[in-house]
Amino acid sequence: MISSRVAIIGIGYTPFRTISPDVSFKEMMFEAAFKAYEDAGVNPRHDIDSFVDCAEDFTEGRSIFDIQAPDNIGAALRSIHTVCYDGIGGLIVGYMLIQTGQYKVVAVEAHSKLSNMLTPGYLVTHALDPVLNKPLGYNANYIAGMEMNRYLYDSGATREQCARVCVKNKMNAIDNPLASYGDRITVDDVLKSETTFYPLSRLDTAAPTDGSIVMVLASEEKAKVLAKKPVWIRGVGWCSDTPYLETRPWSEAAYARLSAEMAYKMASIKHPRKEIDIAEIDDSFSYKELQHMEALKLCHKGEAGSLVEEGATEREGELPINVSGGSLGVGWLGEATGLQRVLEIVLQLRGEAGKRQVPGITTGLAQSWRGVPTTTGTTIILSKE
Amino acid sequence: MAMRKVAIVGAGMTKFMRRALETGKELAWEANKMALDSCGLTMNDIESVAVGTAPDAFDMVHMKSEYLTDGTSGWRKPTMRGFVGGGTGVFTVAQGWYHVASGLFDTCLVIGEEKMSSCMPHPQAAFVTCWDQFTESPLQASLLWFFAWEMNRYMNAHGITEREIALSSVKNKKNALDHPCAQLAAEITVDDVMNSEVMAWPVKRLDVSPTSDGAAALVLASENVARRITDKPVWIEGVGWCLDSMYVGQRDLYYPQYVEVAARMAYEMAGITEPRREIHIAEPYDPFDYKELHHIEGLLLCDKGQAPKLLADGYFNRDGNLPTCPSGGLLGVGNAIAASGVMKVAELYWQLRGEAGKRQVPGKPKKGVAQAWGDEMQVGTVVVVGT
Amino acid sequence: MTAKIKEWPGTPLRDTDIKEKKVLSTEWHPNLKYAWDCGVGYGRYFAELKNGKIIGTKCEKCHRVLLPARAFCELCFRTVDEWVYLKDTGTVNTFSIAYTDVQANRIKEPQIPALIEIDGSGGVGIMHLLEEVDPKKVKIGMKVKAVWKPKAQREGAITDIKYWKPL
Numbered sequence: 001m002i003s004s005r006v007a008i009i010g011i012g013y014t015p016f017r018t019i020s021p022d023v024s025f026k027e028m029m030f031e032a033a034f035k036a037y038e039d040a041g042v043n044p045r046h047d048i049d050s051f052v053d054c055a056e057d058f059t060e061g062r063s064i065f066d067i068q069a070p071d072n073i074g075a076a077l078r079s080i081h082t083v084c085y086d087g088i089g090g091l092i093v094g095y096m097l098i099q100t101g102q103y104k105v106v107a108v109e110a111h112s113k114l115s116n117m118l119t120p121g122y123l124v125t126h127a128l129d130p131v132l133n134k135p136l137g138y139n140a141n142y143i144a145g146m147e148m149n150r151y152l153y154d155s156g157a158t159r160e161q162c163a164r165v166c167v168k169n170k171m172n173a174i175d176n177p178l179a180s181y182g183d184r185i186t187v188d189d190v191l192k193s194e195t196t197f198y199p200l201s202r203l204d205t206a207a208p209t210d211g212s213i214v215m216v217l218a219s220e221e222k223a224k225v226l227a228k229k230p231v232w233i234r235g236v237g238w239c240s241d242t243p244y245l246e247t248r249p250w251s252e253a254a255y256a257r258l259s260a261e262m263a264y265k266m267a268s269i270k271h272p273r274k275e276i277d278i279a280e281i282d283d284s285f286s287y288k289e290l291q292h293m294e295a296l297k298l299c300h301k302g303e304a305g306s307l308v309e310e311g312a313t314e315r316e317g318e319l320p321i322n323v324s325g326g327s328l329g330v331g332w333l334g335e336a337t338g339l340q341r342v343l344e345i346v347l348q349l350r351g352e353a354g355k356r357q358v359p360g361i362t363t364g365l366a367q368s369w370r371g372v373p374t375t376t377g378t379t380i381i382l383s384k385e
Numbered sequence: 386m387a388m389r390k391v392a393i394v395g396a397g398m399t400k401f402m403r404r405a406l407e408t409g410k411e412l413a414w415e416a417n418k419m420a421l422d423s424c425g426l427t428m429n430d431i432e433s434v435a436v437g438t439a440p441d442a443f444d445m446v447h448m449k450s451e452y453l454t455d456g457t458s459g460w461r462k463p464t465m466r467g468f469v470g471g472g473t474g475v476f477t478v479a480q481g482w483y484h485v486a487s488g489l490f491d492t493c494l495v496i497g498e499e500k501m502s503s504c505m506p507h508p509q510a511a512f513v514t515c516w517d518q519f520t521e522s523p524l525q526a527s528l529l530w531f532f533a534w535e536m537n538r539y540m541n542a543h544g545i546t547e548r549e550i551a552l553s554s555v556k557n558k559k560n561a562l563d564h565p566c567a568q569l570a571a572e573i574t575v576d577d578v579m580n581s582e583v584m585a586w587p588v589k590r591l592d593v594s595p596t597s598d599g600a601a602a603l604v605l606a607s608e609n610v611a612r613r614i615t616d617k618p619v620w621i622e623g624v625g626w627c628l629d630s631m632y633v634g635q636r637d638l639y640y641p642q643y644v645e646v647a648a649r650m651a652y653e654m655a656g657i658t659e660p661r662r663e664i665h666i667a668e669p670y671d672p673f674d675y676k677e678l679h680h681i682e683g684l685l686l687c688d689k690g691q692a693p694k695l696l697a698d699g700y701f702n703r704d705g706n707l708p709t710c711p712s713g714g715l716l717g718v719g720n721a722i723a724a725s726g727v728m729k730v731a732e733l734y735w736q737l738r739g740e741a742g743k744r745q746v747p748g749k750p751k752k753g754v755a756q757a758w759g760d761e762m763q764v765g766t767v768v769v770v771g772t
Numbered sequence: 773m774t775a776k777i778k779e780w781p782g783t784p785l786r787d788t789d790i791k792e793k794k795v796l797s798t799e800w801h802p803n804l805k806y807a808w809d810c811g812v813g814y815g816r817y818f819a820e821l822k823n824g825k826i827i828g829t830k831c832e833k834c835h836r837v838l839l840p841a842r843a844f845c846e847l848c849f850r851t852v853d854e855w856v857y858l859k860d861t862g863t864v865n866t867f868s869i870a871y872t873d874v875q876a877n878r879i880k881e882p883q884i885p886a887l888i889e890i891d892g893s894g895g896v897g898i899m900h901l902l903e904e905v906d907p908k909k910v911k912i913g914m915k916v917k918a919v920w921k922p923k924a925q926r927e928g929a930i931t932d933i934k935y936w937k938p939l
Contacts, residue, residue: 025811067763068517100486101389130445406783519818524885524930534868565777586869
């Protein structure tokens with residue numbers, strides 16, 4: 001029983017760059033926070049009731065990253081906590097805090113300084129079960145290759161259709177001033193790029209980029225006073241499936257299906273394909289966009305591949321997906337990736353997406369997956385009114 | 386807007402041990418099972434899970450809570466891990482609270498798990514990676530340095546002696562003799578503490594709680610559901626959490642300002658204006674003996690610098706005016722970081738229901754406060770419970 | 773309820789159980805490397821340490837000196853106004869005498885970590901070590917001076933100062 005609404009009233013972000021040697025992660029967090037607070041018209045030292053930071057120790061390279069969070073976002077000696085979840089998880093926590101009635105304005109931050117992480121293959125492997133899987137010793141991104149293989153087998157989608165996702169998203173990214181990897185490529189380019197974890201090729205895989213994003217949430221009452229263009233949170237969902245490689249479903253993204261079900265129920269959405277006008281969904285590997293389209297019920301099972309082929313998910317199509325360029329075009333921002341997707345939806349709903357603007361939209365969806373080897377993800381539904 | 390009421394309706398925990406045979410998943414599962422059994426619920430009744438577990442560096446698994454999911458009952462459920470270093474355990478209860486108080490869920494399972502022993506040769510080494518990587522870790526800063534600095538500052542500010550502080554370790558280890566899960570329960574004296582090996586002056590071995598493996602869990606429910614399960618729900622009446630700046634050189638370590646801010650948040654929510662009179666029982670975080678006293682003052686339960694005198698007068702004993710750490714605390718039961726914080730709230734839950742067995746404090750306490758702390762001498766997390 | 777439970781879960785092990793392989797265990801050595809960008813604040817701080825100087829920044833709003841130097845004031849949440857050179861002498865704010873190292877091993881010669889309030893900063897402390905002093909004689913309030921590495925050995929790190937000794 002939710003009695004009132006929550007809105008995103010401010011957004012702030014640094015440029016997204018593949019390396020950012022002139023600034024520390026602290027300074028990046030500050031820049032994004034400063035801009036978000038200006039956008040929301042709030043002073044973090046007085047007007048924000050609670051702060052949420054999204055970070056994982058080993059991605060940052062520090063134990064208890066929490067220690068470093070408060071100073072950089074104006075939360076020193078304030079109510080702040082870190083969640084080990086991606087940025088959309090942080091927004092969901094902010095949403096819950098406001099719905100308790102005890103907090104009216106909450107700020108959420110996530111960032112990527114992946115350029116400082118020199119052994120990313122080992123980092124992914126580090127997340128595996130120490131007894132069952134770590135001893136196998138491979139770069140754990142093989143898990144994505146295995147999943148793609150099974151997904152293609154079960155859905156009938158083809159590598160070419162996955163490659164179409166890369167083509168579409170990198171093309172979209174050219175019109176996104178924030179994107180690091182915009183490019184005009186062909187399906188052939190993707191299939192010919194070196195095989196990394198069969199059937200994945202290098203171009204099927206999103207590459208990392210650095211950046212920080214902060215968003216300010218407010219209760220309905222505060223939003224109406226502070227925000228010119230509030231973006232309302234209509235539904236949220238999140239879910240963790242089993243971490244076991246041995247027993248997890250290998251072609252269905254169950255975490256995405258379940259988190260979307262929760263969000264659709266909250267938002268009273270019965271026909272997602274009709275009622276969602278624009279979506280930013282996880283494409284950290286090309287096949288994931290297709291897999292997630294089906295899990296989110298934006299299309300029928302097995303239909304995603306052909307929809308992409310037909311151009312239905314292009315910017316001018318019937319259901320624009322990853323107009324920002326997605327992770328394939330913008331870059332993968334670690335825990336901030338989810339916020340990058342929400343950022344695009346917010347800009348689109350506010351009518352501030354420039355060349356990328358999709359006309360006549362009122363409801364958008366952003367979705368995240370926490371990456372290999374997890375089976376955890378979130379869904380958030382946003383609307384203009 | 387009237388706050389949605391949230392109650393604790395079940396609790397469970399494992400033994401706290403220096404090294405457990407069980408994996409982290411198994412420890413979490415055991416605590417969860419006991420908590421669910423204690424209120425006759427199953428996993429199907431649990432709508433959400435709040436997980437607390439401290440640095441991944443101990444278990445050496447990145448994104449640790451993903452790995453723990455099966456043990457924490459998070460399978461195919463919304464599971465969220467909050468992480469505020471040592472403050473995590475008590476914070477996880479606050480996290481569970483906002484899951485239910487938000488109206489999104491009627492039930493939430495709160496689980497604190499720790500498996501420190503995986504880190505070899507000693508879990509303490511993992512802490513060197515938590516300080517500022519630019520200005521502090523290069524000096525090979527040991528965890529003990531920070532505690533020793535703070536203890537020194539606290540003693541210096543109020544003219545308190547090591548002997549006065551040692552009494553806290555004596556009290557808690559003795560209290561722990563009545564806790565079936567305790568790792569380091571013992572009957573010791575102040576002299577024993579004073580004669581124990583100096584690790585980083587003024588910190589001595591018996592001033593310190595051990596590293597531990599263990600898990601503790603609570604079941605939280607909304608009012609409707611709570612009243613169907615039990616006629617003795619323990620309500621979460623107030624929560625607060627606060628992190629100070631990480632720059633210790635810009636602060637004075639003699640007083641935990643961040644605990645006071647968190648306590649005020651929690652007391653305000655609970656409608657408590659005179660904590661010294663209205664709080665009947667307290668579980669402040671006691672990883673070191675001086676910290677218990679430091680935190681009692683931060684929780685506004687006595688004047689600054691006065692805690693040692695009250696301790697010597699027996700004020701904080703189980704049969705005293707304001708029993709603190711009747712469980713035996715971290716010093717006696719063990720410091721399985723996140724699990725210890727949840728253990729403290731579980732202790733208040735059992736005490737307020739009259740179910741603490743030999744540890745039961747006299748006088749039917751009705752309101753209690755639990756607190757945890759950690760990071761770079763930075764975080765205070767506070768939960769007020771009442772019947 | 774606690775009174776009713778007879779068997780509490782959990783199976784304690786001893787170190788010897790692992791050493792003597794009485795229980796199955798697996799070992800893994802992480803290979804995780806990071807190279808953190810120092811950025812504007814720390815970048816200058818370390819560059820000046822290499823020059824044998826301690827530099828901080830100043831926030832004109834709260835009038836605080838920020839040490840180690842940083843680009844923005846966390847209390848006022850605004851960028852700082854100027855750089856300020858500080859002395860390489862200071863006062864001990866708090867200290868410890870450590871007989872165990874970071875791995876919890878016993879060490880013969882104790883280390884003396886301290887928080888040293890740098891002269892010129894208005895009482896702001898940095899973390900470092902004291903040497904050339906009898907541990908028994910260290911006091912809060914003691915005046916100390918930095919002992920630097922020779923210029924050729926300095927790298928632009930906090931360890932460019934070897935230690936601090938009594939004035």
